[in-house]
Amino acid sequence: DSGVTQTPKHLITATGQRVTLRCSPRSGDLSVYWYQQSLDQGLQFLIQYYNGEERAKGNILERFSAQQFPDLHSELNLSSLELGDSALYFCASSPSSGGGTGELFFGEGSRLTVL
Amino acid sequence: QQQVKQSPQSLIVQKGGISIINCAYENTAFDYFPWYQQFPGKGPALLIAIRPDVSEKKEGRFTISFNKSAKQFSLHIMDSQPGDSATYFCAASMGGTGGFKTIFGAGTRLFVKA
Numbered sequence: 001d002s003g004v005t006q007t008p009k010h011l012i013t014a015t016g017q018r019v020t021l022r023c024s025p026r027s028g029d030l031s032v033y034w035y036q037q038s039l040d041q042g043l044q045f046l047i048q049y050y051n052g053e054e055r056a057k058g059n060i061l062e063r064f065s066a067q068q069f070p071d072l073h074s075e076l077n078l079s080s081l082e083l084g085d086s087a088l089y090f091c092a093s094s095p096s097s098g099g100g101t102g103e104l105f106f107g108e109g110s111r112l113t114v115l
Numbered sequence: 116q117q118q119v120k121q122s123p124q125s126l127i128v129q130k131g132g133i134s135i136i137n138c139a140y141e142n143t144a145f146d147y148f149p150w151y152q153q154f155p156g157k158g159p160a161l162l163i164a165i166r167p168d169v170s171e172k173k174e175g176r177f178t179i180s181f182n183k184s185a186k187q188f189s190l191h192i193m194d195s196q197p198g199d200s201a202t203y204f205c206a207a208s209m210g211g212t213g214g215f216k217t218i219f220g221a222g223t224r225l226f227v228k229a
Contacts, residue, residue, distance in 0.1 A: 002158065031214035042221040043159070043204060050214050090158055094215055102147035102208040102215045106158030 025093030121220025138205035
């Protein structure tokens, strides 16, 4: 158990809809990262937050947005869903860089299926 | 400059054999090189990691070899077991303000035949 909690574990929805994925980081971790893993694909970095502020953006579509709340949990919002958005979405957390090893702690993912 | 190239894409090894996965990076600012192991339906988990000031790190049956001048590193799994069948991701990471920048390789699917 990594200590990172993601909900829901599975989600099936239709094209054009909007969904929200939720992540609770490990206790004490201030940084949250979102990754997308499509079938037979690697881990594509979407976005990173640190203590409520956006720190880095990767290949995140304009239809996607995220935020980190004062209690440090994070939400990834996916809108106007397309079939190609079907994927596993992982959240990871880490301590701040100072004194940290660089290890990311991943949740078990949210599997999104768009029909 | 931000890519991490990983090969092979898939690997089949006999039980007891050696599994070797290779990675190459471009940005010399990376200072932490982890390998993550992912089982189906689970999130990736850190397996072993190395910093560029050492050329080799061994933990049990798993060894990372690191070649700083060539900007390459590899994972060796000795005495491979069916339970090692998983997807392996190499990564390169650097610290920054408020977290780490981590770039992952594309992954290698390892299957160990019993």
